[in-house]
Amino acid sequence: MSASSLLRRVSLVCGLALAAVAAPASAAETPAPPHQKWSFDGAFGQFDQASLQRGFVVYDHVCSTCHGMRSLTYNDLSGIGMSQKAITDLAHSKQFPGPADEDGQPTTRPGTPDDHFKSPFASDAAAAAMMGGVAPPDQSRLALIKPHGADWLYAFLTGYRMPPPPGAPMVPGKFYNEWADGHLIGMPPPLVDGGVTFPDGTKATVEQQARDVSTFLVWASDPHRNARHHIGKGVVLYLIVLLLLAFAWKKKIWKRLDGN
Numbered sequence: 001m002s003a004s005s006l007l008r009r010v011s012l013v014c015g016l017a018l019a020a021v022a023a024p025a026s027a028a029e030t031p032a033p034p035h036q037k038w039s040f041d042g043a044f045g046q047f048d049q050a051s052l053q054r055g056f057v058v059y060d061h062v063c064s065t066c067h068g069m070r071s072l073t074y075n076d077l078s079g080i081g082m083s084q085k086a087i088t089d090l091a092h093s094k095q096f097p098g099p100a101d102e103d104g105q106p107t108t109r110p111g112t113p114d115d116h117f118k119s120p121f122a123s124d125a126a127a128a129a130m131m132g133g134v135a136p137p138d139q140s141r142l143a144l145i146k147p148h149g150a151d152w153l154y155a156f157l158t159g160y161r162m163p164p165p166p167g168a169p170m171v172p173g174k175f176y177n178e179w180a181d182g183h184l185i186g187m188p189p190p191l192v193d194g195g196v197t198f199p200d201g202t203k204a205t206v207e208q209q210a211r212d213v214s215t216f217l218v219w220a221s222d223p224h225r226n227a228r229h230h231i232g233k234g235v236v237l238y239l240i241v242l243l244l245l246a247f248a249w250k251k252k253i254w255k256r257l258d259g260n
């Protein structure tokens with residue numbers, strides 16, 4: 001092997017080793033958001049329905065003015081315990097583009113429970129034009145795009161600092177948030193104390209709204225988790241009963257054999 005090819009190999013191995021060491025180091029630069037206690041934590045966790053319903057109020061009154069949520073239909077809200085009547089009334093209160101009338105003019109029609117959540121903007125391009133260049137991302141999967149989804153959402157929604165700390169970068173049209181990439185985000189702080197009224201009388205602090213809407217967004221990214229965890233519990237119970245039966249059986253058979 002020539003000296004130069006040996007050198008190439010050594011430098012390649014060193015480079016790979018360096019990359020392996022550097023990768024975890026750069027991941028460690030973004031600290032994990034503080035862990036919150038969530039009703040849906042763990043293999044058998046179940047969403048707290050009251051929190052989901054409050055979270056929907058926050059989504060519907062605040063977030064949905066800018067963010068769409070295309071993967072959900074109004075009917076899916078039965079999964080957070082909304083009655084069929086409430087769902088129909090809610091869908092009915094939204095206006096969707098209808099067929100053109102006989103003069104070819106655009107019309108609107110009230111929504112139905114089968115409609116997907118109404119998007120605030122006609123297209124991403126229209127959204128970006130309205131929002132200073134960046135379209136608000138669809139919220140259907142928001143809880144999944146970041147590691148520690150719910151913890152990060154909560155930290156992010158409660159992470160605005162006004163005024164920003166001394167020495168923080170200032171960019172017109174951007175807001176300082178401790179948990180945004182580069183600490184700057186084009187979304188104005190969406191939550192204010194008392195910004196919504198919860199029908200169940202819970203006090204609508206920023207923290208409470210952040211907690212409830214994060215719960216709602218995690219549910220929205222996986223609306224069938226409660227049902228799945230329910231089935232999971234049933235399966236585990238069934239296996240335990242089966243195990244006990246097998247054990248009793250084994251004892252019985254061995255007793256007979258021992259007796260002989």
Ligand code: HEC
Pocket residue numbers: 058059062063064065066067131134135136137142153156157180181184185186187188190191213
């Ligand atoms: C006034 C419009 C507006 C409202 C209201 C709004 N957002 Fe946003 N949101 C935006 C825009 C614009 C962006 C993209 C900003 C960017 O990338 O700089 C965004 C981005 C986000 C992101 C992604 C951040 C990231 O770092 O990727 C999350 C999460 C988010 N919004 C959650 C919410 C939640 C939850 C609500 C309701 C409580 C809400 N938003 C209300 C406009 C809005």
